[in-house]
């Protein structure tokens with residue numbers, strides 16, 4: 114590591130300590146540890162780390178809420194569409210000095226599917242892309258893509274948040290349930306609906322053999338066996354191109370708007386190239402369009418060690434030139450083992466070490482319910 118880079122990292126680390134978000138112990142560890150790779154670019158050392166929280170439901174007393182956030186050094190609210198549409202929350206948060214970003218789900222849309230059963234994404238097994246609460250719309254339907262883009266842009270116009278945090282901007286999978294070492298086969302992926310297969314052939318020139326007709330399973334297996342690159346690239350483009358269109362239009366509406374994407378937190382090579390092959394997120398292409406990326410680094414849920422959060426951040430920061438804001442959990446999900454204060458604190462330390470540009474807590478209700486975890490944050494501010 115060069116001297117200038119070392120100074121930059123060191124200044125960044127001290128900025129985090131000054132902001133009360135990186136413990137002195139973590140700083141000492143940083144000074145001793147030798148990074149294996151240098152991130153391509155880090156956020157300005159002078160910038161304060163972003164400290165965000167995801168909030169989905171209305172809160173009765175917003176004045177008390179904002180007092181709590183100030184005490185915990187939270188400066189940015191990632192707000193659900195429902196809360197944004199309440200009409201009062203974003204102006205109140207803005208008025209109290211918080212940055213606001215609306216979390217906008219893209220291809221996850223149970224309400225739409227209830228009214229448009231023909232719009233379901235279809236898995237390689239020929240089944241609807243539904244796994245528990247996860248329900249995905251086919252990503253190649255132009256009518257849905259345009260309708261969803263208009264919805265997102267209308268939210269921007271109507272509520273004037275500081276930004277948009279694009280969520281479920283990917284292909285179907287219940288990734289929260291995928292454990293280290295699991296395998297994800299072609300049949301687990303989507304979408305193989307007739308509309309996608311027709312559009313893929315039309316746009317790529319690939320022709321599906323006649324004997325595939327009538328068997329989604331055989332078609333899925335054939336695509337991954339015989340045309341893996343064309344199929345993967347076409348699926349990725351469905352995701353990237355939607356983001357490109359929305360970012361362009363959003364910046365016409367509000368030139369200063371901040372747009373980011375939520376990323377499935379897998380490393381590039383995990384699950385046999387899972388980020389591209391399964392969820393269709395081309396990290397470099399997406400990052401070139403947006404202002405930040407936010408990996409959902411939910412270590413406890415994913416049966417990882419809390420320090421894994423740092424690997425996620427470093428892996429991404431080495432590949433993108435925009436800030437990386439890892440999102441971390443406050444409470445256990447999908448498993449009975451408690452997410453302890455010690456786990457939370459270690460994950461938080463990992464989330465805030467360089468080259469991270471901040472942290473986003475998922476989500477507010479468990480943080481407000483758990484005093485010990487609030488105390489961890491407060492201690493950092495003392």
Ligand SMILES: [Zn+2]
Pocket residue numbers: 233234235251252253304305306307308309310
């Ligand atoms: Zn489809």
